[in-house]
Amino acid sequence: MSLSRRHLLTHALSGTASLAMPAIARSQMASAHVVVVGGGFGGGTVARHLRQHLPQLRITLVEPAQRFYTCPFSNLYLAGLRSWESLGHGFDGLRAIGIEVIHATALDVNTTQRNITLDNGQRLNWEKLVLSPGVDMRWNALEGYDKAAAKLAPHAWKAGAQTQLLRQQMEAMKDGGLFVMAIPDNPFRCPPGPYERASMVAHYFKQHKPRSKILLLDAKENFSKKALFLEGWKALYGEMIEWISLSRDGQVTRVDAAALEVETMFGQRHKADVLNVIPPQKAGLIAERAGVTDFSGWAPVRGESFESAQVPNVYVLGDASFAGPMPKSGFAANNQGKMVAAAIAAALSDQAPPTAVYANTCYSLVGQDYGISVAGIYRAQQGRLVDMPGSVGISALHADASVRTAEARYGSAWYQAISTDIWDR
Structure with a gap:
């Protein structure tokens, strides 16, 4: 990737990560409740960054797994380059900042009455609902x-x-x-x-x-x-x-x-x-039950905020969403999560929405010290996401061993950084 493209990517990432919202009266947030379904790269990011934007907001994260194991880097486990437990992440870090974490499966959503039913019998009312359920197999x-x-x-x-x-x-x-x-x-x-x-x-x-x-x-x-x-x-x-x-x-x-x-x-x-x-896939079942998926099996979203294109006040991100040229990756879900958190914070505080710019970088390991990558930046245009001209960068062919080794290190550092960003580990 060229230096200019790395600069663009860094600028896009820092922009979404540092969006600042004005202070909001404690009473204004007292009755607001955001429910986030899915504790992975998308949902976990939304929950954490919403807390940063709105310290008084009630946030509930619904995730069936007591410990979340990541698909990114699971291929390294197959190779013997990673232990199984190194892929696992708990939720104590999110609880520590005041996020309610419920280990249950979301069964159904009523978007008219704005509530969601869990398999433990709970029914949660929400003002904004975030769905990041990943994929299901077809x-x-x-x-x-x-x-x-x-x-x-x-x-x-x-x-x-x-x-x-x-x-x-x-x-x-x-x-x-x-x-x-x-x-x-x-x-x-x-x-x-x-x-x-x-x-x-x-x-x-x-x-x-x-x-x-x-x-x-x-x-x-x-x-x-x-x-x-x-x-x-x-x-x-x-x-x-x-x-x-x-x-x-x-x-x-x-x-x-x-x-x-x-x-x-x-x-x-x-x-x-x-x-x-590896069979064909679709959005996780709860997205279908919420009415946010279309004939494709995926959930179309508005590029400015990742709010569902079909149901207001419901946001869909990560692998479950259809986001045009932006791929389904852990990096993308994390980046989308930061923008969704900022968009929800703006909506709840009657502020103008943030400028929507998204980024993705995907590292792949070919051998133990042989990494490759591709990166891109995307912006919203008339409700859709499009590539920003000149933003796509990819590893060079025929690079020497030092370049491949560096890419492998970058990938490892990315995984550690994003894990800390979401789960405090």
Whole structure:
């Protein structure tokens, strides 16, 4: 990324992080209540930054998990480069600043009466509702791939038991075995994620099962940072990874999880020793029940604030939202969360909304000391998000080892910084 692009990115980040709101009378905030669903990169950020803007506001965070495990860096766990617990984050830091954290699942939303029902029997009234529920899988969008099939051929696209299962299967696989990954068409959570996963699986195999192969069956012709990944695979892993694109019959249409076999559009069958199926996705179920999703399964939002384009006073961010060119990533969700917090604070205090500028940077690890990245800045234009001209930056091809090592360090530092920003760890 050029120096000017790094400057633009830094400016965009500092702008959203430092928005200041005027003091608000204690009585004005006494009856206001903001409920945030989802304690991850988006929801956790909104809760923390709302507290900074409005110290007297009642904020409730609803998150079913006692400990939140991140999808970012879960591929490093597969590679043996991260422990499982290093991905886990608790909520004591948010409680310490006066945020009520309820460990429950949101079941239903009444947007007319402005209340939300939880599976523990609670019903919470709200003035503003923030939904950051992540993604759900589109079960049976691939013939034969349902919840039961995922126990044999894990997707591991939500960090948790599925991730641990995939790691166990890799450990049990014989040397010389075949790891097959089915990759969906866009949009889905973390566009470069499958290709980083392939890299990290290859890293593990190179150390422990060097005769093994990885086959990537892709429903797309191109993917995020494609040239950089292909260059890194060749340099680090030789012929271990094979990528088959849509035009080469890479789109998987049927899964036989019991046989660890997939079938592509033109009838080609591939049998795996370990089968990782990443299915098509949609916004988390509570977004659908709130009426904020459309035919695509995602939630369209207003670019100025990430307020739902369909339901007023409900904000949707992170992976569940449809935000135009802005990708579904942890960095994006965190950045959106800061803007949503500022927008809600402005609305509750009858102030002008902040200027909406958003940023994303995505680091990917190809090898232990081999990092690559892409970054972009986005602005609201007539209710939609668009790329800011000249803002997109990507790692250079054919860079020397010191550059790749530095990118790997930047990625690690980003994860530590964003974890501290959201969860105090």
